[in-house]
Amino acid sequence: MRLTIPEQEIMKPGHLACQGCGATMAMRYGLKVFGRNTVLTIPACCWAVIDGPFPYTAVNVPLFHTAFETAAIMASGIKAGFDALGKTSTNVVAWAGDGGTFDIGMAAISGAAERNDDITYIVYDNEAYMNTGIQRSSATPHGAWTTTTPVKHYKRGPKKNMVEIIAAHRVPYTTTASIGYPEDFIKKLTKAKETRGFKLIHVLAPCPTGWKAEPKYTVKLAKLAVQTNIFPIYEVEDGIKYTQNIKVKQRKPITEYFKYQGRFKHLKDDEIAFIQKKIDEDYEILLKKLS
Amino acid sequence: MKMTMMGNYAASWGAQLSRVQVIAAYPITPQTLIVEKLSEIVADGELDAEFIKVESEHSAMSGCIGASAAGARAYTATSAQGLALMHEMLHWAALARLPIVLTNVNRAMAPGWSIWADQNDSLSQRDTGLMHIFASSSQDILDSTVLAYKIGEQVLLPTLISFDAFFLSHTMEVVDMPPIEDVDKFLPPYNPEYKLDVNDPRSFGALTSEEHYYEFRYKMQEAMDQAINIIKKEGKEFEKLTGRYYDLIHPYRCEDADLILVTSGTIAETTNVAVDELREEGKKVGNLKIRIIRPYPKQDILNVIKNCKKIAVIDRNISCGYHGIFAQELKSALYNETNIPVWGYLAGIGGRDVKIENIKEIADDTLKSDKPEDLIWKGVKL
Ligand SMILES: Cc1ncc(C[n+]2csc(CCOP(=O)(O)OP(=O)(O)O)c2C)c(N)n1
Ligand code: SF4
Ligand SMILES: [Mg+2]
Numbered sequence: 001m002r003l004t005i006p007e008q009e010i011m012k013p014g015h016l017a018c019q020g021c022g023a024t025m026a027m028r029y030g031l032k033v034f035g036r037n038t039v040l041t042i043p044a045c046c047w048a049v050i051d052g053p054f055p056y057t058a059v060n061v062p063l064f065h066t067a068f069e070t071a072a073i074m075a076s077g078i079k080a081g082f083d084a085l086g087k088t089s090t091n092v093v094a095w096a097g098d099g100g101t102f103d104i105g106m107a108a109i110s111g112a113a114e115r116n117d118d119i120t121y122i123v124y125d126n127e128a129y130m131n132t133g134i135q136r137s138s139a140t141p142h143g144a145w146t147t148t149t150p151v152k153h154y155k156r157g158p159k160k161n162m163v164e165i166i167a168a169h170r171v172p173y174t175t176t177a178s179i180g181y182p183e184d185f186i187k188k189l190t191k192a193k194e195t196r197g198f199k200l201i202h203v204l205a206p207c208p209t210g211w212k213a214e215p216k217y218t219v220k221l222a223k224l225a226v227q228t229n230i231f232p233i234y235e236v237e238d239g240i241k242y243t244q245n246i247k248v249k250q251r252k253p254i255t256e257y258f259k260y261q262g263r264f265k266h267l268k269d270d271e272i273a274f275i276q277k278k279i280d281e282d283y284e285i286l287l288k289k290l291s
Numbered sequence: 292m293k294m295t296m297m298g299n300y301a302a303s304w305g306a307q308l309s310r311v312q313v314i315a316a317y318p319i320t321p322q323t324l325i326v327e328k329l330s331e332i333v334a335d336g337e338l339d340a341e342f343i344k345v346e347s348e349h350s351a352m353s354g355c356i357g358a359s360a361a362g363a364r365a366y367t368a369t370s371a372q373g374l375a376l377m378h379e380m381l382h383w384a385a386l387a388r389l390p391i392v393l394t395n396v397n398r399a400m401a402p403g404w405s406i407w408a409d410q411n412d413s414l415s416q417r418d419t420g421l422m423h424i425f426a427s428s429s430q431d432i433l434d435s436t437v438l439a440y441k442i443g444e445q446v447l448l449p450t451l452i453s454f455d456a457f458f459l460s461h462t463m464e465v466v467d468m469p470p471i472e473d474v475d476k477f478l479p480p481y482n483p484e485y486k487l488d489v490n491d492p493r494s495f496g497a498l499t500s501e502e503h504y505y506e507f508r509y510k511m512q513e514a515m516d517q518a519i520n521i522i523k524k525e526g527k528e529f530e531k532l533t534g535r536y537y538d539l540i541h542p543y544r545c546e547d548a549d550l551i552l553v554t555s556g557t558i559a560e561t562t563n564v565a566v567d568e569l570r571e572e573g574k575k576v577g578n579l580k581i582r583i584i585r586p587y588p589k590q591d592i593l594n595v596i597k598n599c600k601k602i603a604v605i606d607r608n609i610s611c612g613y614h615g616i617f618a619q620e621l622k623s624a625l626y627n628e629t630n631i632p633v634w635g636y637l638a639g640i641g642g643r644d645v646k647i648e649n650i651k652e653i654a655d656d657t658l659k660s661d662k663p664e665d666l667i668w669k670g671v672k673l
């Protein structure tokens with residue numbers, strides 16, 4: 001197989017992430033594609049810490065830290081500033097967690113998507129508020145333990161479908177990705193970089209700390225999420241053209257994914273069966289949308 | 292060029308004359324006309340700016356912050372609920388040291404829904420670290436906008452320009468519009484030393500330990516202190532250009548006054564007329580208009596009031612549980628410095644009209660009284 005991952009390393013060593021942090025791998029890939037002519041804005045989330053304390057920085061491109069709910073508009077504002085100054089070629093990337101995206105940042109993202117602002121919004125999804133100590137978000141999957149959904153009241157209800165919400169704005173490009181499939185992720189980053197208008201990349205980034213998993217399983221989990229269909233990999237162009245980028249011939253049972261994670265270990269057989277049924281149903285719905 | 296215009300339009304033209312490069316704004320009565328006019332000005336090509344039609348005021352301020360961090364001159368305007376929604380980002384703009392200019396049409400906070408003049412909205416943002424001007428005429432609004440960029444870009448602080456709903460926002464006044472070429476000479480393009488620059492990658496606003504944060508605040512305070520002199524210096528420069536001088540305070544007939552009324556906003560203009568009438572009645576009353584409340588012009592105030600016998604502050608706002616905010620601030624400035632007694636009056640809250648006779652009554656009451664009081668509700672109907 002021909003390797004397509006760019007050699008350039010923009011990110012420097014010396015960041016503050018936990019061992020095996022998926023979010024950090026995601027950034028490394030992201031910067032490889034976006035390169036030095038890029039400005040990042042990061043709201044409150046693990047990445048606000050990972051980059052390092054003042055006066056240090058690991059990302060090696062200009063970075064504007066911003067308030068939790070403002071990543072999208074901050075990117076739009078920076079982009080508008082650059083446009084006003086004639087620096088139209090600089091890539092402006094909002095880099096946020098699932099909480100800052102699915103929950104508190106929803107209005108600002110919807111605003112930027114509706115205006116079709118020329119920014120790339122990358123949400124690294126670790127399925128909870130990790131920075132504040134593993135509280136549930138609307139990206140937390142059904143069945144998961146978090147500190148605000150203790151095992152007796154584990155998270156119930158489906159994960160919010162961000163790609164569908166953004167695709168409904170009919171933006172040029174919306175996609176899922178997984179750090180377990182870097183080549184696919186790189187392709188999507190490249191496509192986002194080359195597309196004008198609003199782009200959202202929703203990348204699954206396992207978090208060993210919050211998922212109660214061993215750091216060595218980060219990539220394995222990022223693959224299993226795809227292979228079990230709990231996190232299918234597909235993209236939507238202009239809100240209507242659906243393409244599945246990673247086809248799963250025979251999906252694995254969800255227990256294959258759950259067994260490496262403490263956050264699901266309380267689930268009983270009937271609860272797992274229910275989750276499996278939902279995954280299969282959701283997947284059928286997705287298949288019907290494929291162009 | 293002399294034109295008649297509403298206060299709101301004076302704000303729009305002030306932004307145009309300042310050649311703002313990015314506008315991010317959201318409508319709210321009574322500010323809407325500012326944004327509508329600016330939309331037209333940009334659409335007509337009279338101003339070359341990016342206009343982000345944001346989905347909220349929180350995003351309006353955030354968009355301005357992003358633009359300003361990128362190195363562009365940014366502008367927004369709001370009122371009451373919108374300003375409150377911006378609160379988090381006002382702290383952000385100030386701590387990030389971005390010289391954004393924000394116009395706020397002073398409107399009462401809900402509930403009950405009110406669109407009328409009241410200063411509680413902007414005074415609730417007093418401690419966010421913005422310089423804070425209370426304009427009292429349309430000319431003041433327009434000129435203050437240009438001055439705010441000139442001053443803010445030197446001390447790296449954002450500025451909040453407030454003025455009264457309707458009494459000023461929707462009232463036609465004659466405004467002298469300076470030619471933009473003159474303004475260009477006064478206000479050079481914004482070119483900050485530190486900005487988001489791919490050739491000089493830096494991180495802004497990172498995780499900050501107790502080792503550094505304290506000093507950030509120290510530097511902000513230092514900038515506020517420096518701003519006092521810069522406001523005066525630029526006021527004089529501006530006067531050379533336009534013949535109009537703007538300072539932190541504007542005393543009127545205070546030199547020999549026994550009683551000095553302390554006012555702000557449109558009440559200050561009405562008070563000047565009341566003072567003239569009181570003088571005709573043989574009463575030695577003056578008016579001290581506070582134009583800028585942050586940085587607080589303590590020394591200027593002390594210089595003006597040092598020989599008077601009584602002070603009466605008129606507040607169109609209240610910090611419930613204590614009293615009028617201008618009165619609190621004034622008393623804290625006087626403490627340790629003089630023994631001049633201070634009377635604190637409330638008037639005009641929620642847009643109630645404050646007429647010449649109301650102000651004269653306040654003056655007469657204070658002249659007669661020998662016991663200062665913190666909180667006197669003028670005209671409250673119970
Ligand atoms: C307005 C506001 N509310 C709450 C917080 C506290 N807070 C900081 S980060 C965070 C959670 C972030 O979660 P997510 O976006 O998923 O990123 P992660 O930490 O998981 O990387 C919260 C609740 C905040 N900074 N600002
Ligand atoms: S808590 Fe999770 S997302 Fe945050 S730094 Fe650690 S591994 Fe990464
Ligand atoms: Mg998260």
